[in-house]
Amino acid sequence: MSTSLVKTAVLTCGACDAPLPPSVVNAPSPGRCAQCGAEAEAAVFPAFFREMAPGTSGEKTLFDDESSCFYHPTKKAVVPCDICGRFLCALCDVDMHGQHMCPSCIDAGKSKGKMEQLEVERTRWDVIALTLAILTWIPPMLYLIMFTAPATLFIVIRYWNTSLSPVRPNRWRFVVAFFIAVCQLGLIGLLATMFVMEVGAYE
Protein backbone atom coordinates (compact mmCIF):
# COMPACT_ATOMS: atom_id res chain seq x y z
CA MET A 1 0.00 0.00 0.00
CA SER A 2 1.36 3.45 0.76
CA THR A 3 5.01 3.62 1.56
CA SER A 4 7.04 6.41 2.96
CA LEU A 5 8.42 9.59 1.47
CA VAL A 6 11.97 8.31 1.01
CA LYS A 7 10.89 5.70 -1.46
CA THR A 8 9.69 8.32 -3.91
CA ALA A 9 13.15 9.84 -4.32
CA VAL A 10 14.34 6.77 -6.19
CA LEU A 11 12.50 4.47 -8.57
CA THR A 12 12.72 0.98 -7.17
CA CYS A 13 12.18 -2.53 -8.51
CA GLY A 14 8.73 -3.89 -7.64
CA ALA A 15 10.13 -7.35 -7.01
CA CYS A 16 13.21 -6.69 -4.84
CA ASP A 17 13.13 -2.96 -3.93
CA ALA A 18 16.56 -2.27 -5.41
CA PRO A 19 16.94 0.99 -7.37
CA LEU A 20 16.12 0.43 -11.02
CA PRO A 21 18.93 0.93 -13.53
CA PRO A 22 18.52 4.18 -15.53
CA SER A 23 18.35 2.21 -18.76
CA VAL A 24 14.78 1.05 -18.03
CA VAL A 25 13.40 4.57 -17.44
CA ASN A 26 11.35 5.93 -20.35
CA ALA A 27 12.97 3.31 -22.56
CA PRO A 28 11.21 1.98 -25.68
CA SER A 29 11.47 -1.61 -24.44
CA PRO A 30 11.67 -3.15 -20.94
CA GLY A 31 15.06 -3.84 -19.32
CA ARG A 32 16.14 -5.83 -16.30
CA CYS A 33 16.61 -5.05 -12.62
CA ALA A 34 20.33 -5.14 -11.82
CA GLN A 35 19.81 -6.96 -8.54
CA CYS A 36 17.12 -9.58 -9.12
CA GLY A 37 17.04 -9.70 -12.90
CA ALA A 38 13.28 -9.15 -13.11
CA GLU A 39 11.97 -7.59 -16.30
CA ALA A 40 11.21 -3.99 -15.40
CA GLU A 41 10.09 -0.76 -17.03
CA ALA A 42 9.43 2.74 -15.74
CA ALA A 43 7.72 5.82 -17.14
CA VAL A 44 8.67 9.17 -15.61
CA PHE A 45 6.69 12.40 -16.06
CA PRO A 46 7.68 16.06 -15.56
CA ALA A 47 6.04 16.09 -12.10
CA PHE A 48 8.83 13.83 -10.89
CA PHE A 49 11.32 16.70 -11.07
CA ARG A 50 9.44 19.19 -8.95
CA GLU A 51 11.89 19.57 -6.09
CA MET A 52 10.37 18.98 -2.71
CA ALA A 53 11.81 18.65 0.77
CA PRO A 54 9.76 17.55 3.77
CA GLY A 55 8.76 20.52 5.92
CA THR A 56 7.87 20.41 9.58
CA SER A 57 5.72 23.46 10.26
CA GLY A 58 3.68 23.76 7.10
CA GLU A 59 6.28 25.20 4.75
CA LYS A 60 5.16 27.60 2.08
CA THR A 61 5.34 26.40 -1.49
CA LEU A 62 8.06 28.22 -3.41
CA PHE A 63 7.04 27.46 -6.95
CA ASP A 64 3.71 27.34 -8.67
CA ASP A 65 4.09 23.76 -9.78
CA GLU A 66 4.85 22.34 -6.34
CA SER A 67 2.31 19.97 -4.81
CA SER A 68 0.38 21.75 -2.15
CA CYS A 69 -1.77 20.76 0.79
CA PHE A 70 -5.37 20.00 -0.10
CA TYR A 71 -6.61 22.28 2.71
CA HIS A 72 -3.93 24.97 2.47
CA PRO A 73 -3.14 25.65 -1.19
CA THR A 74 -0.11 27.77 -0.24
CA LYS A 75 1.53 25.14 1.97
CA LYS A 76 3.78 22.35 0.84
CA ALA A 77 2.44 18.81 0.88
CA VAL A 78 4.52 16.34 2.88
CA VAL A 79 2.44 13.20 3.18
CA PRO A 80 -0.77 11.72 1.75
CA CYS A 81 -3.70 10.85 3.99
CA ASP A 82 -3.67 7.08 4.48
CA ILE A 83 -7.44 6.97 4.14
CA CYS A 84 -8.34 9.34 1.33
CA GLY A 85 -4.95 9.90 -0.30
CA ARG A 86 -5.21 13.71 -0.20
CA PHE A 87 -1.93 15.55 0.13
CA LEU A 88 -1.41 17.16 3.52
CA CYS A 89 0.97 19.77 4.85
CA ALA A 90 2.78 19.28 8.14
CA LEU A 91 0.00 21.14 9.96
CA CYS A 92 -2.87 19.03 8.62
CA ASP A 93 -1.12 15.71 9.01
CA VAL A 94 -2.41 13.94 12.11
CA ASP A 95 -0.34 10.95 13.10
CA MET A 96 -2.59 8.36 14.75
CA HIS A 97 -0.73 5.20 15.74
CA GLY A 98 1.57 5.50 12.75
CA GLN A 99 -1.31 6.19 10.36
CA HIS A 100 -1.42 9.59 8.71
CA MET A 101 -4.91 11.06 8.62
CA CYS A 102 -6.38 14.33 7.50
CA PRO A 103 -8.85 16.37 9.55
CA SER A 104 -11.79 15.41 7.32
CA CYS A 105 -11.11 11.69 7.64
CA ILE A 106 -11.00 12.01 11.40
CA ASP A 107 -14.22 13.99 11.21
CA ALA A 108 -15.78 11.37 8.93
CA GLY A 109 -15.15 8.86 11.67
CA LYS A 110 -17.59 10.83 13.85
CA SER A 111 -20.30 11.78 11.37
CA LYS A 112 -20.71 10.04 8.06
CA GLY A 113 -22.18 11.04 4.71
CA LYS A 114 -21.34 14.54 3.52
CA MET A 115 -20.23 16.01 0.23
CA GLU A 116 -19.50 13.54 -2.51
CA GLN A 117 -16.01 14.81 -3.25
CA LEU A 118 -15.02 14.47 0.37
CA GLU A 119 -16.35 10.99 0.54
CA VAL A 120 -13.71 8.33 1.07
CA GLU A 121 -15.79 5.31 1.95
CA ARG A 122 -19.19 3.96 1.08
CA THR A 123 -21.24 0.94 2.03
CA ARG A 124 -22.90 -0.42 -1.09
CA TRP A 125 -26.40 -1.12 0.18
CA ASP A 126 -27.59 -1.92 -3.36
CA VAL A 127 -25.03 -4.74 -3.54
CA ILE A 128 -26.08 -5.95 -0.08
CA ALA A 129 -29.78 -5.94 -1.06
CA LEU A 130 -29.18 -7.88 -4.28
CA THR A 131 -26.87 -10.40 -2.60
CA LEU A 132 -29.44 -10.96 0.14
CA ALA A 133 -32.23 -11.43 -2.40
CA ILE A 134 -30.24 -13.94 -4.48
CA LEU A 135 -28.61 -15.86 -1.62
CA THR A 136 -31.98 -16.89 -0.20
CA TRP A 137 -32.74 -18.97 -3.28
CA ILE A 138 -30.00 -21.39 -2.22
CA PRO A 139 -31.91 -24.37 -0.74
CA PRO A 140 -30.71 -24.35 2.91
CA MET A 141 -31.43 -20.63 3.14
CA LEU A 142 -34.92 -20.98 1.68
CA TYR A 143 -36.52 -21.30 5.10
CA LEU A 144 -35.20 -17.86 5.99
CA ILE A 145 -37.21 -16.29 3.16
CA MET A 146 -39.87 -14.81 5.41
CA PHE A 147 -37.19 -12.83 7.19
CA THR A 148 -34.91 -11.99 4.28
CA ALA A 149 -37.62 -10.81 1.85
CA PRO A 150 -38.90 -8.06 4.19
CA ALA A 151 -35.30 -7.22 5.10
CA THR A 152 -34.45 -6.79 1.39
CA LEU A 153 -37.47 -4.54 0.90
CA PHE A 154 -36.49 -2.51 3.94
CA ILE A 155 -32.94 -2.00 2.65
CA VAL A 156 -34.19 -1.00 -0.82
CA ILE A 157 -36.60 1.60 0.59
CA ARG A 158 -34.38 2.86 3.39
CA TYR A 159 -31.22 3.29 1.27
CA TRP A 160 -32.81 4.13 -2.11
CA ASN A 161 -31.21 7.58 -2.10
CA THR A 162 -27.77 6.72 -0.77
CA SER A 163 -24.74 4.56 -1.27
CA LEU A 164 -24.69 4.31 -5.02
CA SER A 165 -21.49 3.73 -6.91
CA PRO A 166 -19.76 7.04 -7.67
CA VAL A 167 -18.73 5.74 -11.09
CA ARG A 168 -22.04 4.24 -12.24
CA PRO A 169 -24.71 5.86 -10.10
CA ASN A 170 -27.72 3.82 -11.15
CA ARG A 171 -30.18 1.74 -9.14
CA TRP A 172 -30.61 -1.45 -11.15
CA ARG A 173 -29.48 -3.62 -8.23
CA PHE A 174 -32.11 -2.03 -6.00
CA VAL A 175 -34.78 -2.58 -8.67
CA VAL A 176 -33.86 -6.23 -9.25
CA ALA A 177 -33.61 -6.88 -5.49
CA PHE A 178 -37.03 -5.25 -5.04
CA PHE A 179 -38.68 -7.50 -7.66
CA ILE A 180 -37.05 -10.63 -6.28
CA ALA A 181 -38.21 -9.75 -2.77
CA VAL A 182 -41.76 -9.06 -3.99
CA CYS A 183 -41.78 -12.44 -5.75
CA GLN A 184 -40.55 -14.08 -2.57
CA LEU A 185 -43.34 -12.43 -0.58
CA GLY A 186 -45.83 -13.51 -3.25
CA LEU A 187 -44.56 -17.07 -2.94
CA ILE A 188 -44.99 -16.99 0.83
CA GLY A 189 -48.53 -15.63 0.36
CA LEU A 190 -49.36 -18.34 -2.17
CA LEU A 191 -48.07 -21.09 0.10
CA ALA A 192 -49.97 -19.65 3.06
CA THR A 193 -53.22 -19.50 1.01
CA MET A 194 -52.76 -23.08 -0.17
CA PHE A 195 -52.12 -24.18 3.38
CA VAL A 196 -55.24 -22.42 4.66
CA MET A 197 -57.38 -23.87 1.85
CA GLU A 198 -56.07 -27.36 2.51
CA VAL A 199 -56.84 -27.05 6.21
CA GLY A 200 -60.30 -25.75 5.28
CA ALA A 201 -60.90 -28.70 2.92
CA TYR A 202 -59.78 -31.14 5.59
CA GLU A 203 -62.24 -29.74 8.08
Next chain:
Amino acid sequence: MSKAPVVYKRKLPGKAKRGFGLLNATGQRLWLGPDHLLVINTLYFKERYKRFYFTDIQALTITRTTAGMILNVVFAILASLFGIWGAAAYFTLGWDPVAAIFLGIIAVCILLGLALNSLFGPTCRCFMYTPVHCEELFCLGRLWTARRVARDLRAIAEAAQSGTPDPTDMDKLANRQSSVQRQTPGLAAATTASRAAQELRHDDGKIHSSLFYLLLVDAVMSVSLLLWPDFLPAPVSMGFVALLIFVTVAAVIRQKRSDLPRNVRNVTWTIFAYLCLLVFFMYIFTVLSEFGRTLGEDEPPALEGLQTILVKVINSISLVFDLLLSFIGLRYLADFRRRSAAYEEPAAAPPEE
Protein backbone atom coordinates in the same frame (compact mmCIF):
# COMPACT_ATOMS: atom_id res chain seq x y z
CA MET B 1 -14.87 21.52 -4.86
CA SER B 2 -18.18 21.81 -6.53
CA LYS B 3 -21.27 19.94 -5.53
CA ALA B 4 -21.97 18.57 -9.00
CA PRO B 5 -21.13 14.87 -9.15
CA VAL B 6 -17.94 13.98 -10.96
CA VAL B 7 -18.56 11.95 -14.09
CA TYR B 8 -16.24 9.01 -14.58
CA LYS B 9 -16.21 8.24 -18.28
CA ARG B 10 -13.85 5.32 -18.53
CA LYS B 11 -12.93 2.27 -16.55
CA LEU B 12 -9.41 0.97 -16.95
CA PRO B 13 -8.88 -2.79 -17.23
CA GLY B 14 -7.32 -4.77 -14.37
CA LYS B 15 -9.09 -7.13 -12.01
CA ALA B 16 -6.40 -8.75 -9.82
CA LYS B 17 -7.24 -9.08 -6.14
CA ARG B 18 -5.14 -8.92 -3.05
CA GLY B 19 -5.65 -10.94 0.11
CA PHE B 20 -6.50 -14.48 0.94
CA GLY B 21 -9.65 -16.05 -0.55
CA LEU B 22 -12.90 -15.15 1.19
CA LEU B 23 -10.98 -13.99 4.24
CA ASN B 24 -9.85 -10.52 3.19
CA ALA B 25 -9.66 -10.48 -0.60
CA THR B 26 -9.64 -6.83 -1.62
CA GLY B 27 -10.71 -5.84 -5.09
CA GLN B 28 -9.47 -2.76 -6.89
CA ARG B 29 -10.78 -0.83 -9.87
CA LEU B 30 -9.39 2.19 -11.68
CA TRP B 31 -11.61 4.89 -13.19
CA LEU B 32 -10.67 7.97 -15.14
CA GLY B 33 -12.27 11.21 -13.99
CA PRO B 34 -11.99 14.58 -15.73
CA ASP B 35 -8.79 15.51 -13.89
CA HIS B 36 -7.97 12.58 -11.66
CA LEU B 37 -7.63 8.84 -11.40
CA LEU B 38 -10.08 7.27 -8.97
CA VAL B 39 -8.82 4.15 -7.22
CA ILE B 40 -11.64 2.11 -5.69
CA ASN B 41 -10.68 -0.55 -3.17
CA THR B 42 -13.51 -2.94 -2.33
CA LEU B 43 -13.70 -5.23 0.68
CA TYR B 44 -17.02 -7.08 0.89
CA PHE B 45 -19.63 -4.28 0.68
CA LYS B 46 -17.35 -1.41 1.60
CA GLU B 47 -15.76 0.76 -1.05
CA ARG B 48 -12.85 3.08 -0.36
CA TYR B 49 -11.89 5.84 -2.73
CA LYS B 50 -8.54 7.44 -3.40
CA ARG B 51 -8.15 10.24 -5.92
CA PHE B 52 -4.90 10.96 -7.72
CA TYR B 53 -4.76 14.10 -9.84
CA PHE B 54 -3.06 13.67 -13.20
CA THR B 55 -0.73 16.59 -12.47
CA ASP B 56 0.58 14.78 -9.38
CA ILE B 57 1.41 11.47 -11.02
CA GLN B 58 5.20 11.34 -11.17
CA ALA B 59 6.05 7.90 -12.46
CA LEU B 60 4.80 4.41 -13.12
CA THR B 61 6.86 1.27 -12.74
CA ILE B 62 6.02 -2.26 -13.84
CA THR B 63 8.08 -5.23 -12.72
CA ARG B 64 7.45 -8.72 -13.95
CA THR B 65 7.12 -11.28 -11.14
CA THR B 66 7.39 -15.05 -10.99
CA ALA B 67 4.11 -15.56 -9.10
CA GLY B 68 2.22 -16.78 -12.17
CA MET B 69 4.99 -19.18 -13.13
CA ILE B 70 5.16 -20.59 -9.57
CA LEU B 71 1.39 -21.08 -9.61
CA ASN B 72 1.72 -22.99 -12.88
CA VAL B 73 4.44 -25.21 -11.39
CA VAL B 74 2.18 -25.92 -8.39
CA PHE B 75 -0.73 -26.75 -10.71
CA ALA B 76 1.49 -28.99 -12.83
CA ILE B 77 2.79 -30.90 -9.80
CA LEU B 78 -0.72 -31.39 -8.38
CA ALA B 79 -2.19 -32.44 -11.73
CA SER B 80 0.58 -34.93 -12.42
CA LEU B 81 0.31 -36.43 -8.91
CA PHE B 82 -3.43 -36.96 -9.28
CA GLY B 83 -2.95 -38.20 -12.85
CA ILE B 84 -0.20 -40.66 -11.90
CA TRP B 85 -2.15 -42.13 -8.98
CA GLY B 86 -5.31 -42.27 -11.06
CA ALA B 87 -3.52 -44.14 -13.85
CA ALA B 88 -1.82 -46.40 -11.30
CA ALA B 89 -5.18 -47.17 -9.75
CA TYR B 90 -6.67 -48.07 -13.09
CA PHE B 91 -3.89 -49.96 -14.86
CA THR B 92 -1.60 -51.60 -12.40
CA LEU B 93 -2.78 -51.70 -8.82
CA GLY B 94 -6.09 -53.26 -9.67
CA TRP B 95 -8.23 -50.78 -7.78
CA ASP B 96 -11.72 -49.95 -8.75
CA PRO B 97 -12.13 -47.63 -11.77
CA VAL B 98 -14.34 -45.35 -9.62
CA ALA B 99 -11.25 -44.23 -7.73
CA ALA B 100 -9.37 -43.63 -10.98
CA ILE B 101 -12.24 -41.56 -12.42
CA PHE B 102 -12.48 -39.51 -9.21
CA LEU B 103 -8.76 -38.69 -9.32
CA GLY B 104 -8.92 -38.08 -13.07
CA ILE B 105 -11.66 -35.48 -12.65
CA ILE B 106 -9.58 -33.65 -10.03
CA ALA B 107 -6.54 -33.73 -12.34
CA VAL B 108 -8.59 -32.28 -15.22
CA CYS B 109 -9.90 -29.45 -12.99
CA ILE B 110 -6.34 -28.57 -11.95
CA LEU B 111 -5.22 -28.63 -15.60
CA LEU B 112 -8.05 -26.24 -16.38
CA GLY B 113 -6.69 -23.85 -13.73
CA LEU B 114 -3.25 -24.15 -15.31
CA ALA B 115 -4.65 -23.35 -18.75
CA LEU B 116 -6.54 -20.29 -17.44
CA ASN B 117 -3.50 -19.01 -15.54
CA SER B 118 -1.37 -19.36 -18.66
CA LEU B 119 -4.03 -17.63 -20.73
CA PHE B 120 -3.95 -14.55 -18.46
CA GLY B 121 -0.24 -14.20 -19.12
CA PRO B 122 2.72 -13.36 -16.89
CA THR B 123 2.21 -11.62 -13.53
CA CYS B 124 3.65 -8.29 -12.45
CA ARG B 125 3.55 -5.54 -9.83
CA CYS B 126 2.70 -2.01 -10.78
CA PHE B 127 3.52 1.09 -8.72
CA MET B 128 2.43 4.70 -9.13
CA TYR B 129 4.67 7.45 -7.70
CA THR B 130 3.29 10.76 -6.42
CA PRO B 131 5.24 13.62 -4.79
CA VAL B 132 4.60 12.19 -1.35
CA HIS B 133 4.24 8.45 -1.68
CA CYS B 134 4.16 5.37 -3.82
CA GLU B 135 0.90 3.50 -4.37
CA GLU B 136 0.69 -0.07 -5.54
CA LEU B 137 -1.96 -0.56 -8.23
CA PHE B 138 -2.44 -4.18 -7.35
CA CYS B 139 -5.35 -4.70 -9.75
CA LEU B 140 -2.78 -4.50 -12.51
CA GLY B 141 -1.38 -7.90 -11.61
CA ARG B 142 -0.97 -9.18 -15.16
CA LEU B 143 1.79 -7.83 -17.34
CA TRP B 144 -0.11 -7.33 -20.59
CA THR B 145 -2.95 -5.43 -18.94
CA ALA B 146 -0.53 -3.36 -16.85
CA ARG B 147 1.39 -2.33 -19.94
CA ARG B 148 -1.80 -1.31 -21.73
CA VAL B 149 -3.01 0.78 -18.78
CA ALA B 150 0.45 2.31 -18.25
CA ARG B 151 0.52 3.39 -21.88
CA ASP B 152 -2.85 5.13 -21.49
CA LEU B 153 -1.98 6.72 -18.15
CA ARG B 154 1.32 7.90 -19.57
CA ALA B 155 -0.41 9.69 -22.42
CA ILE B 156 -2.88 11.30 -19.98
CA ALA B 157 -0.21 12.36 -17.47
CA GLU B 158 1.99 13.80 -20.19
CA ALA B 159 -0.95 15.75 -21.59
CA ALA B 160 -1.82 17.09 -18.12
CA GLN B 161 1.81 18.02 -17.37
CA SER B 162 2.42 19.45 -20.85
CA GLY B 163 4.98 17.14 -22.34
CA THR B 164 7.83 14.86 -21.44
CA PRO B 165 10.58 15.61 -18.90
CA ASP B 166 13.62 17.72 -19.88
CA PRO B 167 16.61 15.71 -21.09
CA THR B 168 18.75 17.43 -18.42
CA ASP B 169 16.32 16.29 -15.73
CA MET B 170 16.42 12.78 -17.14
CA ASP B 171 20.23 12.84 -16.94
CA LYS B 172 20.00 13.92 -13.30
CA LEU B 173 17.60 11.06 -12.59
CA ALA B 174 19.91 8.59 -14.32
CA ASN B 175 22.83 9.83 -12.20
CA ARG B 176 20.83 9.53 -9.01
CA GLN B 177 19.57 6.04 -9.84
CA SER B 178 23.03 4.71 -10.66
CA SER B 179 24.76 6.44 -7.74
CA VAL B 180 22.29 4.93 -5.27
CA GLN B 181 22.91 1.62 -6.96
CA ARG B 182 26.70 1.95 -6.60
CA GLN B 183 26.54 3.11 -2.98
CA THR B 184 24.70 0.05 -1.82
CA PRO B 185 25.80 -3.20 -3.31
CA GLY B 186 23.39 -5.96 -2.41
CA LEU B 187 20.41 -4.51 -0.60
CA ALA B 188 19.19 -1.18 -1.87
CA ALA B 189 19.54 2.09 -0.01
CA ALA B 190 15.92 2.80 -0.72
CA THR B 191 14.94 -0.37 1.10
CA THR B 192 16.96 0.47 4.19
CA ALA B 193 15.73 4.03 4.20
CA SER B 194 12.10 3.03 3.87
CA ARG B 195 12.64 0.30 6.42
CA ALA B 196 13.90 2.89 8.89
CA ALA B 197 11.01 5.23 8.03
CA GLN B 198 8.40 2.50 8.48
CA GLU B 199 10.06 1.38 11.70
CA LEU B 200 10.22 -2.23 10.65
CA ARG B 201 11.39 -4.64 13.29
CA HIS B 202 14.44 -6.74 12.51
CA ASP B 203 13.59 -10.42 12.48
CA ASP B 204 16.27 -13.09 12.65
CA GLY B 205 13.89 -15.60 11.03
CA LYS B 206 14.03 -18.17 13.84
CA ILE B 207 10.36 -19.12 13.59
CA HIS B 208 10.62 -19.29 9.83
CA SER B 209 13.65 -21.56 9.86
CA SER B 210 11.99 -23.86 12.40
CA LEU B 211 8.94 -23.98 10.12
CA PHE B 212 11.11 -24.96 7.16
CA TYR B 213 12.88 -27.68 9.18
CA LEU B 214 9.53 -29.00 10.43
CA LEU B 215 8.52 -29.34 6.78
CA LEU B 216 11.60 -31.50 6.19
CA VAL B 217 10.53 -33.72 9.12
CA ASP B 218 7.09 -33.93 7.56
CA ALA B 219 8.68 -34.98 4.26
CA VAL B 220 10.47 -37.85 6.02
CA MET B 221 7.19 -38.88 7.61
CA SER B 222 5.46 -38.80 4.22
CA VAL B 223 8.10 -41.05 2.66
CA SER B 224 7.73 -43.53 5.50
CA LEU B 225 3.96 -43.50 5.15
CA LEU B 226 4.23 -44.04 1.39
CA LEU B 227 6.44 -47.09 1.91
CA TRP B 228 4.77 -48.51 5.03
CA PRO B 229 1.17 -47.24 5.28
CA ASP B 230 0.93 -48.35 8.93
CA PHE B 231 4.13 -46.63 9.98
CA LEU B 232 2.29 -44.01 12.03
CA PRO B 233 -1.25 -43.96 13.42
CA ALA B 234 -3.44 -41.35 11.70
CA PRO B 235 -3.84 -39.12 14.82
CA VAL B 236 -0.05 -38.65 15.00
CA SER B 237 0.28 -37.38 11.44
CA MET B 238 -2.83 -35.21 11.84
CA GLY B 239 -1.36 -33.82 15.06
CA PHE B 240 1.83 -33.01 13.19
CA VAL B 241 -0.12 -31.13 10.52
CA ALA B 242 -1.85 -29.20 13.33
CA LEU B 243 1.59 -28.30 14.71
CA LEU B 244 2.67 -27.16 11.23
CA ILE B 245 -0.40 -24.96 10.92
CA PHE B 246 0.26 -23.47 14.35
CA VAL B 247 3.89 -22.63 13.47
CA THR B 248 2.82 -21.24 10.06
CA VAL B 249 0.26 -18.93 11.64
CA ALA B 250 2.93 -17.82 14.14
CA ALA B 251 5.30 -17.10 11.24
CA VAL B 252 2.62 -15.16 9.35
CA ILE B 253 1.97 -13.02 12.42
CA ARG B 254 5.67 -12.64 13.11
CA GLN B 255 6.57 -11.46 9.60
CA LYS B 256 4.06 -8.62 9.71
CA ARG B 257 5.93 -5.32 9.93
CA SER B 258 9.24 -7.12 10.04
CA ASP B 259 12.16 -6.62 7.69
CA LEU B 260 11.96 -10.16 6.30
CA PRO B 261 12.20 -9.95 2.52
CA ARG B 262 9.18 -10.41 0.31
CA ASN B 263 10.30 -13.78 -1.05
CA VAL B 264 10.48 -15.33 2.45
CA ARG B 265 7.07 -13.87 3.31
CA ASN B 266 5.61 -15.26 0.09
CA VAL B 267 6.97 -18.74 0.88
CA THR B 268 5.22 -18.58 4.28
CA TRP B 269 1.92 -17.69 2.65
CA THR B 270 2.40 -20.47 0.10
CA ILE B 271 2.95 -22.93 2.97
CA PHE B 272 -0.27 -21.67 4.54
CA ALA B 273 -2.19 -22.27 1.30
CA TYR B 274 -0.60 -25.71 0.92
CA LEU B 275 -1.57 -26.69 4.46
CA CYS B 276 -5.17 -25.57 3.80
CA LEU B 277 -5.18 -27.86 0.74
CA LEU B 278 -3.76 -30.72 2.81
CA VAL B 279 -6.38 -30.28 5.53
CA PHE B 280 -9.08 -30.27 2.86
CA PHE B 281 -7.92 -33.63 1.48
CA MET B 282 -7.52 -35.07 4.97
CA TYR B 283 -11.07 -33.98 5.70
CA ILE B 284 -12.37 -35.75 2.57
CA PHE B 285 -10.40 -38.85 3.60
CA THR B 286 -11.87 -38.79 7.11
CA VAL B 287 -15.41 -38.38 5.79
CA LEU B 288 -14.90 -41.32 3.40
CA SER B 289 -13.47 -43.60 6.07
CA GLU B 290 -16.21 -42.69 8.57
CA PHE B 291 -18.77 -43.40 5.87
CA GLY B 292 -17.07 -46.73 5.16
CA ARG B 293 -17.11 -47.60 8.85
CA THR B 294 -20.86 -47.03 9.13
CA LEU B 295 -21.36 -49.42 6.21
CA GLY B 296 -19.25 -52.08 7.97
CA GLU B 297 -19.32 -55.34 6.04
CA ASP B 298 -21.25 -53.78 3.18
CA GLU B 299 -18.50 -51.30 2.33
CA PRO B 300 -18.06 -51.44 -1.46
CA PRO B 301 -14.53 -52.19 -2.72
CA ALA B 302 -14.59 -48.93 -4.70
CA LEU B 303 -14.80 -46.91 -1.50
CA GLU B 304 -12.02 -48.91 0.08
CA GLY B 305 -9.86 -48.44 -3.02
CA LEU B 306 -10.56 -44.71 -3.00
CA GLN B 307 -9.43 -44.44 0.63
CA THR B 308 -6.20 -46.34 0.00
CA ILE B 309 -5.36 -44.23 -2.99
CA LEU B 310 -6.30 -40.96 -1.28
CA VAL B 311 -3.73 -41.73 1.43
CA LYS B 312 -1.10 -42.19 -1.28
CA VAL B 313 -2.14 -38.94 -3.00
CA ILE B 314 -2.05 -36.98 0.26
CA ASN B 315 1.36 -38.35 1.14
CA SER B 316 2.85 -37.66 -2.28
CA ILE B 317 1.46 -34.12 -2.28
CA SER B 318 2.98 -33.47 1.11
CA LEU B 319 6.29 -35.06 0.11
CA VAL B 320 6.70 -32.91 -3.01
CA PHE B 321 5.57 -29.65 -1.44
CA ASP B 322 7.42 -30.20 1.85
CA LEU B 323 10.71 -30.66 0.04
CA LEU B 324 10.11 -27.85 -2.46
CA LEU B 325 8.91 -25.25 0.04
CA SER B 326 11.46 -26.02 2.75
CA PHE B 327 14.40 -25.89 0.34
CA ILE B 328 13.21 -22.65 -1.27
CA GLY B 329 12.44 -21.12 2.13
CA LEU B 330 15.79 -22.08 3.64
CA ARG B 331 17.61 -20.73 0.61
CA TYR B 332 15.84 -17.36 0.70
CA LEU B 333 16.34 -17.15 4.46
CA ALA B 334 20.07 -17.86 4.11
CA ASP B 335 20.27 -15.15 1.41
CA PHE B 336 18.53 -12.68 3.71
CA ARG B 337 20.76 -13.53 6.69
CA ARG B 338 23.90 -13.14 4.61
CA ARG B 339 22.71 -9.79 3.26
CA SER B 340 21.67 -8.40 6.62
CA ALA B 341 24.92 -9.56 8.24
CA ALA B 342 26.86 -7.76 5.52
CA TYR B 343 24.66 -4.74 5.98
CA GLU B 344 25.15 -4.03 9.69
CA GLU B 345 28.35 -1.98 9.32
CA PRO B 346 27.50 0.51 6.53
CA ALA B 347 24.15 1.23 8.19
CA ALA B 348 25.96 2.38 11.36
CA ALA B 349 28.04 4.97 9.47
CA PRO B 350 26.54 8.47 9.14
CA PRO B 351 24.69 8.96 5.84
CA GLU B 352 26.47 10.95 3.19
CA GLU B 353 25.03 12.79 0.25
